[in-house]
Amino acid sequence: MVENKQNLQLFFFIAGFFLFVCLLPRFLDFTGAGMTFGAPLNEWEYINSLGVFPEKWQETGGELPVSRREALEVFAAIEGQEDFDNYSEMLEISGVFLDGNEAVLRREELYRLLARIVNIPADADCEKFFLKGETEDLPLDYLAQEGIIAVPPERVFLPAEKVTRRELVQTVARAAWPAFRITNTAVTVVTGDIHTYGKMEYDLQVLFASYHELLDLQVIGQSVEGRNIYAVRMGNGPVEIFLDASIHGSEWLTTTLLMKMLEEYAYHAHNGLLFGGYDVNAMLEEVTFWFLPMLNPDGVTLVLEGPEAVEHEKEVRKILLENGKNSFDGWKANIRGVDLNRQFPPNWHYLVKVESKPAPGYFKGNEPLSEPEAQALYKFTLARKPAMVLSFHQQGEILYWYYKQKGEQLARDRRIVQALSVVTGYPYYPRYLINGGKYMDWVISELAVPAIIIEVGTKVGDLGQWDRIWRQNRYVGLAAAELILLENRTRQ
Numbered sequence: 102m103v104e105n106k107q108n109l110q111l112f113f114f115i116a117g118f119f120l121f122v123c124l125l126p127r128f129l130d131f132t133g134a135g136m137t138f139g140a141p142l143n144e145w146e147y148i149n150s151l152g153v154f155p156e157k158w159q160e161t162g163g164e165l166p167v168s169r170r171e172a173l174e175v176f177a178a179i180e181g182q183e184d185f186d187n188y189s190e191m192l193e194i195s196g197v198f199l200d201g202n203e204a205v206l207r208r209e210e211l212y213r214l215l216a217r218i219v220n221i222p223a224d225a226d227c228e229k230f231f232l233k234g235e236t237e238d239l240p241l242d243y244l245a246q247e248g249i250i251a252v253p254p255e256r257v258f259l260p261a262e263k264v265t266r267r268e269l270v271q272t273v274a275r276a277a278w279p280a281f282r283i284t285n286t287a288v289t290v291v292t293g294d295i296h297t298y299g300k301m302e303y304d305l306q307v308l309f310a311s312y313h314e315l316l317d318l319q320v321i322g323q324s325v326e327g328r329n330i331y332a333v334r335m336g337n338g339p340v341e342i343f344l345d346a347s348i349h350g351s352e353w354l355t356t357t358l359l360m361k362m363l364e365e366y367a368y369h370a371h372n373g374l375l376f377g378g379y380d381v382n383a384m385l386e387e388v389t390f391w392f393l394p395m396l397n398p399d400g401v402t403l404v405l406e407g408p409e410a411v412e413h414e415k416e417v418r419k420i421l422l423e424n425g426k427n428s429f430d431g432w433k434a435n436i437r438g439v440d441l442n443r444q445f446p447p448n449w450h451y452l453v454k455v456e457s458k459p460a461p462g463y464f465k466g467n468e469p470l471s472e473p474e475a476q477a478l479y480k481f482t483l484a485r486k487p488a489m490v491l492s493f494h495q496q497g498e499i500l501y502w503y504y505k506q507k508g509e510q511l512a513r514d515r516r517i518v519q520a521l522s523v524v525t526g527y528p529y530y531p532r533y534l535i536n537g538g539k540y541m542d543w544v545i546s547e548l549a550v551p552a553i554i555i556e557v558g559t560k561v562g563d564l565g566q567w568d569r570i571w572r573q574n575r576y577v578g579l580a581a582a583e584l585i586l587l588e589n590r591t592r593q
């Protein structure tokens with residue numbers, strides 16, 4: 102009796118299992134097209150299972166271009182359209198295809214076909230995956246966000262490209278089966294490469310497109326030759342921290358450093374990951390970082406791209422000659438031969454070790470803040486009132502931090518520079534060095550907040566030192582943020 106009961110249970114279990122397995126495809130296969138058993142193991146298997154091609158498509162033929170006719174057969178099968186002629190005529194009329202009777206399928210056409218079979222919610226909140234190329238009737242970003250189409254590293258949509266079998270198979274399978282969808286994660290944008298003004302602008306656009314929920318891209322002024330001075334905001338906290346670079350043209354490597362820092366901080370915040378033990382995402386509720394990656398874009402352009410690349414070619418050649426130099430490699434100044442880091446008011450009238458006329462470096466100008474780049478930084482700083490400033494320079498692997506602070510301000514700034522010395526491995530300048538005219542000097546005296554110059558590397562413009570410089574400085578912005586938050590809490 103007991104044995105019978107167990108047999109009966111076993112019978113129902115087995116029968117139930119078979120019923121489940123037979124019905125499973127009905128639940129999984131929402132297109133109702135051709136799938137007979139279970140889920141396909143890969144995209145190629147899925148396409149073959151549609152049964153529209155007499156020969157099986159194999160991965161080895163993946164680079165063959167797809168004809169319009171083939172694509173239509175696939176989509177007709179997915180949409181369960183049995184009257185093929187009617188279906189293709191309907192699509193012709195509805196404007197899915199580009200003009201002309203081309204035999205080969207173009208990418209733009211494929212994406213329109215995909216959009217037909219994916220239900221796009223009216224209020225789709227799209228991330229901006231593509232820099233350009235989106236048209237109103239082509240929800241590129243939605244397809245990318247859903248992982249149906251892959252986003253190329255350059256994030257530019259090429260609508261006229263021929264569609265290969267591989268691309269058709271992958272995208273169609275991803276549209277039909279969510280299990281095949283991919284994650285369009287962030288691509289590494291910034292490597293330890295030279296950042297010309299143009300490359301910096303381009304990378305800023307890509308980073309902004311990738312992390313637009315975290316970043317805000319602003320232009321705070323223009324150089325003498327009309328190049329933009331950018332400021333990138335990250336975070337929404339009340340405590341604002343400036344990170345600036347390349348106020349000196351020859352120190353262009355500091356731009357790459359800030360661009361890399363910008364990307365890594367954004368990447369880790371976006372993905373909720375720790376970076377060097379810091380919870381960047383949580384920090385951004387208390388802190389706002391302002392990245393100013395290139396304060397002297399004309400000077401950087403002169404050094405990296407040569408005098409032919411600037412409008413003041415004649416003038417800079419004359420300045421170089423008059424100062425007895427034969428190379429622009431060491432040019433710190435802006436394009437009029439004014440050292441932007443000698444333009445700030447503190448002690449400006451009494452500066453020592455300065456040039457008396459336009460020069461590749463150390464000419465303070467005819468009056469403080471005479472240059473548009475210095476003015477832009479001055480105004481932006483007064484408007485934002487940062488709680489701390491880190492200015493990146495080259496060279497010497499040392500930190501400067503002092504300008505006439507006294508009492509508690511002096512004690513606080515020394516605590517901070519000591520801690521950052523541990524983070525970077527750079528010693529801080531032990532003596533009280535006063536000259537003036539520098540942005541750091543002005544921030545310390547005007548805002549009474551810590552401002553630190555970080556001199557990276559041991560040789561100006563040596564990319565061979567990139568790995569070392571990156572290792573020493575990658576966490577310094579986050580460490581600075583934590584230190585200033587700690588000081589604020591202690592004071593309260």
Ligand SMILES: [Zn+2]
Pocket residue numbers: 349352493494495
């Ligand atoms: Zn410098």
